[in-house]
Amino acid sequence: CSWTKNIPNAPTPNIIIMLMDDMGWGDLGVFGQPSKETPNLDAMAAEGMLLPNFYTANPLCSPSRAALLTGRLAIRNGFYTTNAHARNAYTPQEIVGGISKDEILLPQLLKTKGYVSKIVGKWHLGHRPQYLPLKNGFDEWFGSPNCHFGPYNDQSIPNIPVYNNSEMLGRFYEDFKIDRNTGESNLTQIYLMEGLDFILRQTKAQQPFFLYWAVDATHAPVYASKRFLGKSQRGRYGDAVMELDYSIGQILKWLRTLGIDNNTFVFFTSDNGAAVMSGPNESGSNGPFLCGKETTFEGGMREPAIAWWPGHIKEGSVNFQLANVMDLFTTSLVLAGINPPDDRILDGLDLTPVLLNSSQPLKNRPIFYYRGNELMAVRLGQYKAHYWTWSNSWEEFKKGINFCPGEEVPNVTTHEQKEHTLQPLIFHLGRDPGEKFPLSVLSKEYQDALSRISAVVQQHKDTLVPGIPQLNMCDTAVMNWAPAGCEKLGKCLKPPESNPWKCDWPH
């Protein structure tokens, strides 16, 4: 393909994917955050390429991350549930499943070309031993298998462990402090140091590397270290953003200092939209987009995205290619000179023609918006068709849980699962990025868009072989009671009897 024309005999670049947690499209200055508190990310965009039409594969952490590392939709790689229709599922401590051994993860493939891979931060693809990063292609890991919820009492629920490679180092709230009152935690600083140290070691060893920097300071409970607390106009969430922005600036500076900036491809994005249900202190902004995390509206799945590779990606460019996290899988392989696996359907495309030669014509590829086992919506070009709409249930809504606070679009932000398959709602996202004005079904524009999207959906469904769902079963016995390494630390807890149940996924 054409990218090879642009970089003949190029050495295989290092690859860094910076994946934020619940950060919204509208949280960056360059994407219109009124507080303009991300000077390093804004500079990264000025030195690289901004992708305003970049998507996640799922509006929730675990399936989004599984899709990134497998290049495949969650419905294919098994990171979904069939316990009920169209439910978001992830990997809390009581989940039994994890990433299927039949999936091939990005670091496993990169290893074939000599890459050393490290994940720093949140894994979220299963916390039982066989599912952990070092069993799935990563050479190093510093971070946690689950979210940093807590503190727990270590009786009914254990605190989440922090691993260094294959053994735990301690637990959140015990050995790795997060002050729930002040929001203080130095975790982002630790994650920064882990990243810088890894980059330095691989550079010295002249080893190509893959760093998956999966920090989680912007996931509730949001945190920042003392130096950043109180610094933002936006409160604690903004403090977390400022610390991440600072840290990203430090990483890019480190690449320059080490002289490897021209040989390191860096991609910045987030795993799902801002968690607007968490209220103003713990949530980011999805800018002009509707709703947020958990939903298949734009606010749930459109992500901030910046590609950076000095000397290769044109500085200050903007590309409107429809793209998504699964493309990072395929693109990384192509950059490393590795053929993507041909024994399975991949959803990720090779973005190198777009990234390395922005005059390349855009591919007319669809974006699929899944919620659990249901294809809720499809975007093709500027048109997005909703086949199902749902924010959350009346039951949850009446308890005050609101996935679209302050927003209400009749027939769109519905509180029942509403089927539109016979006559999808269609929006033109160029004129109406906020999904507020459905096209008239009587218009030629609607009919034209529908016929093009219908063909894409038909083809997708005809060829879809759903993976075995991995997120159906829960069991308190599988929680992080006694992670590897707990003996040395005296941190082993006694698990209860196994008592598996079908997980309840309320939304």
Next chain:
Amino acid sequence: CSWTKNIPNAPTPNIIIMLMDDMGWGDLGVFGQPSKETPNLDAMAAEGMLLPNFYTANPLCSPSRAALLTGRLAIRNGFYTTNAHARNAYTPQEIVGGISKDEILLPQLLKTKGYVSKIVGKWHLGHRPQYLPLKNGFDEWFGSPNCHFGPYNDQSIPNIPVYNNSEMLGRFYEDFKIDRNTGESNLTQIYLMEGLDFILRQTKAQQPFFLYWAVDATHAPVYASKRFLGKSQRGRYGDAVMELDYSIGQILKWLRTLGIDNNTFVFFTSDNGAAVMSGPNESGSNGPFLCGKETTFEGGMREPAIAWWPGHIKEGSVNFQLANVMDLFTTSLVLAGINPPDDRILDGLDLTPVLLNSSQPLKNRPIFYYRGNELMAVRLGQYKAHYWTWSNSWEEFKKGINFCPGEEVPNVTTHEQKEHTLQPLIFHLGRDPGEKFPLSVLSKEYQDALSRISAVVQQHKDTLVPGIPQLNMCDTAVMNWAPAGCEKLGKCLKPPESNPWKCDWPH
């Protein structure tokens, strides 16, 4: 004051105010428009200063423009109505009133220092002879007294005239075409040429000038010239934005070509928030802000704003000063070395300390949000207190007129005029720019903010002497039947008998 330290003996700079019509905060790439179609404005920001906390004085054209040119709130300068409580009023063709002769307009004062002033575009301060620009300090005018609504039949309603200085040149839809089907009109190109020509003439004459470039392509019915139609991802509204952006680029380039860029202060902003009630084809974006035009929510009054003056304003700077269009009055006077009038209360502040020395500490000044004769809300620092809330009436709303489409914040976007004076709703606009999460009235934060804002409101009300309302009376006899110059053109129409009535301002 300190600005003189920065520019000792500076010659009086030329002044250009570029005032857009109904353009929203979120319509610029630099403010997060996903389509990123404003390369010239984004470059202007990169070369100048971005002001994310810049406001209009009123969520509607006429009072906003009256405030800009007088440096005074509409409640003082008379550009409001007392026909009903808290109603937006402007100058349609049937309005009897206009800008009071007791007001002093910016060009009148600039003339004392030898400035030549031209308005290009929409005037909107009254269309009867005594109210027109050349009677109120401007030396030149090319444009219209009212909005470009139409076409009319010239029987019951005359088409709006286009003036060249003190005489009409023709009428919209007749001599100055706007194709309502295609949206084609070359008006922006004409307005561009009028601006460039004026700049050239004053430069050759070595005369300091004030250009008030008040273009209206983004006001419904939106229009663009053939070259721009269909170019935007956003439809016709976006086409209009792209043409304005192009034209602004041409003006800045012209200043450089003529070598006067270092001696020309340019300010870009808009007269009110995007008219989101006009639907996706005819409306811009207010980014993350609530509602739009006609309302006193952030979407109605927060405006895009860029200050540009190479060599004087620091390039690529961002300043969070709370500022507004009335400051442009006072700031322009200070730049011209003219003492602001001291016989009246001015609401505009001198922004030169902020613009010319961005390290200057910010002034803790309030922003007042008026709707007609009522102070609806006040911002002080990050806190905004709503004393009254109203979107529009149930009656209008049920007819499908929606000032907050897709948005609904209980107790906030109310359809009755809701009084909160005893317990104002207070929002922290840093954490919650979308005004979705009122602070708990029981919190210390609420009490502290309220006590500070209350003192400001008390002082404001104690010293307020409302001007005589100019927008109460309507009469079809005063419409643009026979503007000056109509005889030469054979374009005089016969007015009906005078039959004045109290204008009906429904929202």
